[in-house]
Amino acid sequence: MLCLNLMSLNAKLRFWLALPRLSHWSDMTLDQVQADNYREIFDNMKPKSILGLSHGFLLGHLQSLGDDFPKDISVIAVCPKGMGPSVRGLYIQGKEVNGAGINASFAVHQVTFKSTGQASKNRTLLT
Numbered sequence: 793m794l795c796l797n798l799m800s801l802n803a804k805l806r807f808w809l810a811l812p813r814l815s816h817w818s819d820m821t822l823d824q825v826q827a828d829n830y831r832e833i834f835d836n837m838k839p840k841s842i843l844g845l846s847h848g849f850l851l852g853h854l855q856s857l858g859d860d861f862p863k864d865i866s867v868i869a870v871c872p873k874g875m876g877p878s879v880r881g882l883y884i885q886g887k888e889v890n891g892a893g894i895n896a897s898f899a900v901h902q903v904t905f906k907s908t909g910q911a912s913k914n915r916t917l918l919t
Contacts, residue, residue: 818844867901
């Protein structure tokens with residue numbers, strides 16, 4: 793997990809230099825870190841890139857401010873129904889006890905690009 797407030801200056805510099813080149817940024821930071829850094833992250837994301845979230849805090853925070861995600865990025869979420877330690881513990885247990893795990897919600901908030909069908913051609917599965 794990347795915590796911008798706790799990163800070294802060198803790591804922050806590398807992050808801010810890399811962000812405009814990324815096609816997908818998964819923000820799994822804490823609520824307060826998202827609230828403190830969302831504007832800088834939005835300003836540095838390239839058009840038609842994807843912002844992935846692990847919980848719904850940022851959407852509610854933006855709505856409470858009368859703000860929204862930039863219209864030129866896609867926003868998706870994969871939200872486990874548990875805190876980090878329990879998600880990790882059940883993942884490890886599942887490797888030994890035939891598939892233990894934790895439920896998750898999936899959401900698409902907005903999409904800014906037309907699919908090329910490339911994903912279905914390459915069929916990469918997460919295991």
